[in-house]
Amino acid sequence: MHKKSAHPARKSSPGERKDVLFRVTEEVSLMEFLIAQLPSKSRDNIKSLLRNKQVWVGDQIVSQFNHQLLPGQMVRISGSRSRAEKKFAEFTIVFEDDSLIVIDKSAGLLSIATGSDNTHNAFRMLSDYVKTQDPKNKIFIVHRLDRETSGLMVYAKNEEVKKLLQENWNTEETQKCYVALVEGQLEKQEGTIVSYLFEDKVFRVHSSQNPNKGLKAITNYRVLESNANFSLLQVELKTGRKNQIRVHLQEIGHSIVGDKKYGAVSSPIRRLGLHAQQLRFVHPVSGEKLHFETKVPSVFHSLLKRKYK
Structure with missing residues (x-):
C-alpha cells in the first residue's frame, strides 16, 4: 500500500481547483499508484483523469495507465480539466x-x-x-x-x-525541436550547421560565413528515416533566427519540401514540410520545467512510404 506524500500541493488562485502532488517511493505502474493515492476515486474516475490529460509525471503529461514510475519521481494531478x-x-x-x-x-x-x-x-x-x-x-x-x-x-x-x-528563448533552458521533411538523401546521418544569417531588402534571408554580415545561427540535425527521394530529419535549434531551419537546410543541399523560396523543386504534400514538434522551457512564474510534444504529421510519414520508379 502506497502512502500519500507529505509534499504540499501548489498554491492556487481564488476559484481555481488545487493541484495535488505525490512523491513516488517505489517502482510501480501509474494506475496502481493512482489507485493507492486516490482511494476515493474509482478506476473509471482515474482513467478519466488520464484521458483528460490531468496527470503529470515530472514535467510531462502522461495518459498511459501502464506507464512505469520510478522512486523519486513526482506525480501531479491537475485540478482543472478545462485547461488540459x-x-x-x-x-x-x-x-x-x-x-x-x-x-x-x-x-x-x-x-x-x-x-x-x-x-x-x-x-x-x-x-x-x-x-x-x-x-x-x-x-x-x-x-x-x-x-x-x-x-x-x-x-x-x-x-x-x-x-x-x-x-530565455535562446538559452539552454529552452529547447526547440522540429521535424523537417527534405529533398534527397543526406550523406551524413547527423551534423551541425553554423553560419551568420542576414535579411535583404525583399525579406529573403541569406547565409554567410562572415561574422560581420549577420547574426550567428546554429542548427543541429539528425536523420530519422528516408527513402530514395526524401528524408525526415529531427532538427534542434540552438538559436532562433528568422527562417533559420529553411536557410540552413538549403545551404547543405536538402531544401524542405514545398519551400520554393529556399530552393525546393518539389511540393509533394502541398504544404511546407516543417513541424515544431517539441518544446521545453522553464515556466517564468512557477519555475516548473515544462515539456510539450506533438505527433509528426501523418502526411510526412506517408510520403516516405511511397514507392518511386
Missing part, C-alpha cells in the same frame, strides 16, 4: 494557466496579423478567446512560426511573462 486541452478549427490549446498559453498550430495559419490579413491569425483568435473569460484580458506573442509551418507555439498573458520568456 481545447480544440479550435486551426489550432489546439495544449496547455493554459494564468500566465501563458501553448498551442499546436496547423499549417496555413498565421501566427500574428500581417498588413494584408489582420483577422485570420492565431493571435487574433486567442485574443478573442481570452476576452470571453474577461474583457480586460490580453495576449502577447512570444515567438513566431512561419504561416506554412505547423506545431507548438507559446503566447503570454501579460507583458512581464512575455519579457521573461523572450529573455
Whole structure:
C-alpha cells in the first residue's frame, strides 16, 4: 500500500481547483499508484483523469495507465480539466494557466496579423478567446512560426511573462525541436550547421560565413528515416533566427519540401514540410520545467512510404 506524500500541493488562485502532488517511493505502474493515492476515486474516475490529460509525471503529461514510475519521481494531478486541452478549427490549446498559453498550430495559419490579413491569425483568435473569460484580458506573442509551418507555439498573458520568456528563448533552458521533411538523401546521418544569417531588402534571408554580415545561427540535425527521394530529419535549434531551419537546410543541399523560396523543386504534400514538434522551457512564474510534444504529421510519414520508379 502506497502512502500519500507529505509534499504540499501548489498554491492556487481564488476559484481555481488545487493541484495535488505525490512523491513516488517505489517502482510501480501509474494506475496502481493512482489507485493507492486516490482511494476515493474509482478506476473509471482515474482513467478519466488520464484521458483528460490531468496527470503529470515530472514535467510531462502522461495518459498511459501502464506507464512505469520510478522512486523519486513526482506525480501531479491537475485540478482543472478545462485547461488540459481545447480544440479550435486551426489550432489546439495544449496547455493554459494564468500566465501563458501553448498551442499546436496547423499549417496555413498565421501566427500574428500581417498588413494584408489582420483577422485570420492565431493571435487574433486567442485574443478573442481570452476576452470571453474577461474583457480586460490580453495576449502577447512570444515567438513566431512561419504561416506554412505547423506545431507548438507559446503566447503570454501579460507583458512581464512575455519579457521573461523572450529573455530565455535562446538559452539552454529552452529547447526547440522540429521535424523537417527534405529533398534527397543526406550523406551524413547527423551534423551541425553554423553560419551568420542576414535579411535583404525583399525579406529573403541569406547565409554567410562572415561574422560581420549577420547574426550567428546554429542548427543541429539528425536523420530519422528516408527513402530514395526524401528524408525526415529531427532538427534542434540552438538559436532562433528568422527562417533559420529553411536557410540552413538549403545551404547543405536538402531544401524542405514545398519551400520554393529556399530552393525546393518539389511540393509533394502541398504544404511546407516543417513541424515544431517539441518544446521545453522553464515556466517564468512557477519555475516548473515544462515539456510539450506533438505527433509528426501523418502526411510526412506517408510520403516516405511511397514507392518511386
